[in-house]
Amino acid sequence: MAKYLKRGQDSSAVAENDAKVRATVEGILADIGKRGDAAVRELSERFDAWSPETFRLSDADIEAALAKVSKQDLDDIRFAQAQVRNFAEKQRACILDLEVETLPGVVLGHKNIPVNAVGCYVPGGQYPMVASAHMSVVTAKVAGVKRIVACAPPFKGGPHPAIVAAMHLAGADEIYVLGGVQAVGAMALGTETIAPVDMIVGPGNAFVAEAKRQLYGRIGIDLFAGPTETLVIADDSVDGEICATDLLGQAEHGKNSPAVLLTNSERLARDTMAEIERQLQTLPTAALAGQSWADYGEVIVCDSYEEMVAEADRIASEHVQVMTRDPDYFLANMTNYGALFLGPRTNVAFGDKVIGTNHTLPTKKAARYTGGLWVGKFIKTCTYQRVLTDEASALVGEVCSRLCMLEGFHGHAEQANIRVRRFGGRNAA
Numbered sequence: 299m300a301k302y303l304k305r306g307q308d309s310s311a312v313a314e315n316d317a318k319v320r321a322t323v324e325g326i327l328a329d330i331g332k333r334g335d336a337a338v339r340e341l342s343e344r345f346d347a348w349s350p351e352t353f354r355l356s357d358a359d360i361e362a363a364l365a366k367v368s369k370q371d372l373d374d375i376r377f378a379q380a381q382v383r384n385f386a387e388k389q390r391a392c393i394l395d396l397e398v399e400t401l402p403g404v405v406l407g408h409k410n411i412p413v414n415a416v417g418c419y420v421p422g423g424q425y426p427m428v429a430s431a432h433m434s435v436v437t438a439k440v441a442g443v444k445r446i447v448a449c450a451p452p453f454k455g456g457p458h459p460a461i462v463a464a465m466h467l468a469g470a471d472e473i474y475v476l477g478g479v480q481a482v483g484a485m486a487l488g489t490e491t492i493a494p495v496d497m498i499v500g501p502g503n504a505f506v507a508e509a510k511r512q513l514y515g516r517i518g519i520d521l522f523a524g525p526t527e528t529l530v531i532a533d534d535s536v537d538g539e540i541c542a543t544d545l546l547g548q549a550e551h552g553k554n555s556p557a558v559l560l561t562n563s564e565r566l567a568r569d570t571m572a573e574i575e576r577q578l579q580t581l582p583t584a585a586l587a588g589q590s591w592a593d594y595g596e597v598i599v600c601d602s603y604e605e606m607v608a609e610a611d612r613i614a615s616e617h618v619q620v621m622t623r624d625p626d627y628f629l630a631n632m633t634n635y636g637a638l639f640l641g642p643r644t645n646v647a648f649g650d651k652v653i654g655t656n657h658t659l660p661t662k663k664a665a666r667y668t669g670g671l672w673v674g675k676f677i678k679t680c681t682y683q684r685v686l687t688d689e690a691s692a693l694v695g696e697v698c699s700r701l702c703m704l705e706g707f708h709g710h711a712e713q714a715n716i717r718v719r720r721f722g723g724r725n726a727a
Contacts, residue, residue, distance in 0.1 A: 300609050303567050303597040306556060315504075315554075323479055323508040330483035335490045341480035348452040348475065354491070355457060355473045363462035374652075375428065375464050381654035382432045386440040386673045393674055403690030408681045412442035413518065415493070416676060417485030419500035420450040420465065422477065424552065424586075426458045427501070429651045433658050433671060434500045434520075435468035441676035446470050447485055447495055451477020478502075482509040486517045499671055501658055503552075520671045524661040526551035528646055529558045529615035529635075531606055531628060536621040536642055538569030542577055544619050545570070548646055549590040550583035556594040558613060560606055564599050571597060607631045614665040617646040634665045692722025699726040 329337040343349040355363070364372070397407035418434035421427040431448065438446050448470035450461045457475045465473050474492070476484065482502070486509075488494030497518035498510055510519045528548035532541050545557040561567050574591060578584045600606045607628060610618060614634035622628070625640040632638070636659030637649055650657045658671035685691045695718040702711035711726075718726040 299601065300605060301564075301599045303564075303599060304571065304595060306558075306594040306596050307554075316508075319504045319508045320512075323505055323512055326479045327483050327487070327509060327512060330480065330489070331487050334488075335492075338476070338480045338484045338489055341478070342476060345480070346452050346477050347455075348477075350475070352491070353474045353476045355462065355475065359457070360462060360466050360473065363457055363459040364466065366459035367463045371460055372463060372467075375432075375460070375467060378429065378652040379432045379436050379464070379468055381652060382436045382656070383440060385654040386437045386656075389673045390440055393677060393679075401690060401693070403685060403687030404694065405684040405686060406681065407683075408679050410677045410679050412444070413438075413497050413676050413678065414443070415445040415447070415495040415497075416443045417482070417495040417498045418446060418448045418465075418470065419482060419485075419498065419502055419506060420448060420461055421500070421502050421506070422450045422453050422458055422461055423503065426450075426453050426461055428458075428460045428464045429657060430500055431461060431464035431468050431470075433656045435465055435470050437656060437671065437673050438499070438676050439469040441673045443676050445472075445495070447472045447474070447492070449474045449476045449481040449485060451475070451481070479505050479509045482506055482513070486513045497676070499658065499675070504554075520658055520675050521660050521668055522662065522664050523658070526555040527558075527616040527636075527661050528556070528619065529560060529610060529613055529617065530619045530621065531560045531610060532563075532566060532570075532619075532621040533561060533623060534563040534566050535623045536566075538566060538571075538573040540621065540642060541566065541570040542573035544621075544645055545595070546574060546577055546581060546587045546591065548617060549595065550581070550587040551590075553586055553589040554594055555590045556596070556615075557591060558596040558598065558615065560598050560600065560609055560613075562600050562602060562606060567597050567599050603627055610635070614660075614663040616659045616661045616665065617649070619646055634663075636660045636665050636670050688721035691717045692724070695722065696726050 339349055393410050395409050399405050416438045420430040435446055435448055448465040452475050482498055484492045485495050486498055499520035501523050507523050511522055526548055530541050530544050541559060549555050549557040559570055578588045581587060598609055600609055610632055611634040616636040618635045619639045620628045621642045639646055649655050656671045660668050695714040698714035699711045715726045
């Protein structure tokens with residue numbers, strides 16, 4: 299039976315915080331919907347002290363930003379984007395159109411059609427999330443999206459040069475220095491100067507995530523995202539130092555980022571807890587990571603791999619780092635996770651920044667029903683049908699007519715009946 303050596307904050311406190319965020323976001327979105335650009339400008343001034351003549355960057359602005367980024371940083375951005383693009387292209391190649399004759403004279407098919415316009419949000423408040431530009435813009439580009447709008451908040455009083463470089467090199471068509479709910483609302487609802495998009499993607503803080511949740515339905519979104527989560531699954535084939543490093547490496551995202559150790563070794567569990575306290579003495583981001591670990595960190599000891607799988611699927615974490623003698627056991631048996639990182643040679647930071655898989659992943663147990671952002675999220679699979687012969691139309695029409703009458707849909711039935719009469723030369727039986 300699973301034993302907790304440490305528990306995180308209870309669900310009632312989390313729910314109370316969520317309610318406050320909901321109310322704030324609802325008011326902001328209503329204001330943007332009513333007043334457009336004026337509301338966006340006031341919100342940007344209030345939250346980011348940012349109110350330029352225009353939020354959209356010109357070509358000259360973009361070139362000026364690129365000139366501030368070192369050659370090494372530009373090369374690294376290009377390398378990371380090449381990895382993301384390569385994997386996305388391989389995924390896109392798996393998504394095929396279909397056309398099949400299911401009955402003589404009856405042809406059914408589907409086409410995979412890219413979304414027309416997408417808004418990509420790149421966080422830049424606590425940390426400038428350069429990698430989020432790769433994950434959203436590059437992937438949308440590979441999918442074939444015609445118009446890609448990218449937004450990131452100002453950083454230290456202006457556009458963050460590396461974020462702008464990443465957006466531009468990834469292929470964004472429009473780049474705005476605009477953050478938070480006002481950015482998401484402007485892209486989704488449209489204003490006098492920003493044409494609306496069909497879909498919003500990308501991570502963000504609790505307010506950005508809530509804005510996407512409230513807008514879902516009017517626009518599409520990638521997924522419902524909350525604070526970064528990490529789950530380390532380990533046995534005594536590794537030590538407390540590497541477990542602690544991988545837990546704190548994700549806990550530093552924010553003060554409410556859950557980091558959980560799941561192990562079948564109580565000794566490893568206690569060594570990891572001690573090592574976390576030691577590393578927090580020197581970690582530059584200890585203020586955030588330490589609070590997150592104190593409030594949301596958990597340590598769970600299980601009896602077996604089977605029990606560890608059951609607990610992991612219950613937790614349904616965004617990131618799952620597996621460091622055991624047989625990591626493939628978890629690949630074969632786990633069903634609820636955003637992304638798996640198998641073995642000690644890889645880690646969540648590789649996936650976050652450079653290795654090529656997408657870092658926009660489900661949180662808050664959404665991994666039970668969805669995967670993360672990938673090229674397929676930007677593509678609509680739309681069906682069509684074609685009936686080639688009179689005989690096929692009459693055959694399907696007779697069955698359709700009877701099924702419509704079974705449900706009481708007389709108008710539907712007549713749509714079928716007229717085909718039976720015209721193409722079959724008889725009345726529907």
